[in-house]
């Protein structure tokens with residue numbers, strides 16, 4: 001379980017002047033300003049959860065992840081991984097964590113994939129038999145066989161991500177931090193990686209915290225999403241809950257078997273935006289009215305043949321909260 005209590009991180013940044021004289025003056029005086037990257041964040045992630053951690057550039061995501069993994073020390077507050085602090089008990093906690101940075105490869109560029117795993121196994125002091133067992137299990141799931149003897153630099157981006165995922169799982173951690181694991185991948189490779197992440201969560205029971213700018217990753221993988229903005233937690237809940245909170249309209253297209261007769265004086269909790277032949281398109285806010293209520297009302301205007309509902313686009317919802 002990941003527990004984060006009132007986590008804060010500030011950086012001391014030297015004030016650099018605009019011209020050379022001001023820069024020398026600042027350097028001599030040692031003038032600094034405080035930049036708060038993460039401010040008083042609290043949350044809990046339970047075992048087996050798959051949580052999205054999203055926010056605009058510079059919101060504080062990486063700074064949070066670095067504190068969760070013990071790379072950075074909090075300025076205030078605490079992080080507990082299964083009750084232990086990652087920066088006070090780094091060795092012990094690191095064994096429970098796997099980390100993948102989509103933009104950085106943790107394997108040795110010129111070595112065959114297999115050799116990188118051997119080095120990592122030595123570093124984590126994993127026994128040979130355990131390493132072989134884990135690789136056999138992961139090899140099947142991540143289809144490692146096709147490139148085990150290929151140097152990392154010759155792998156496609158999708159293969160490299162699979163190889164990187166295996167590297168982060170070699171010591172059998174319970175928790176995975178993934179930072180942009182689908183960045184730069186084509187549609188097919190993205191689908192493969194998303195499928196694998198789902199399996200890691202559902203079949204192997206890994207707890208996953210996913211940071212990404214790809215909202216399709218979030219929509220397809222995460223039940224829960226946390227939004228960070230300007231260092232503060234702006235939302236923590238389900239994707240549907242976020243949609244509801246932002247309150248963008250839902251579109252419903254209702255096709256009738258014949259002509260529709262909408263009373264001229266009709267007004268209600270939804271808006272008729274188009275009336276084309278036997279079709280009506282309406283806009284409604286699902287916070288204020290249930291779809292069934294709308295359909296009950298619309299049934300009075302003719303016999304309904306088909307209904308198509310379009311939820312607000314998730315990218316647009318996120319854009320509003322940023």
Ligand SMILES: Nc1ncnc2c1ncn2[C@@H]1O[C@H](COP(=O)(O)OP(=O)(O)OP(=O)(O)O)[C@@H](O)[C@H]1O
Pocket residue numbers: 011012013035036037055056057058059060061062063064
């Ligand atoms: N070592 C550092 N020293 C000074 N400021 C820093 C440092 N690391 C991060 N910051 C600042 O803290 C803020 C949060 O940065 P962070 O990298 O956590 O954002 P992010 O949400 O991961 O962004 P992105 O999506 O672009 O990766 C930014 O304003 C950044 O400039």
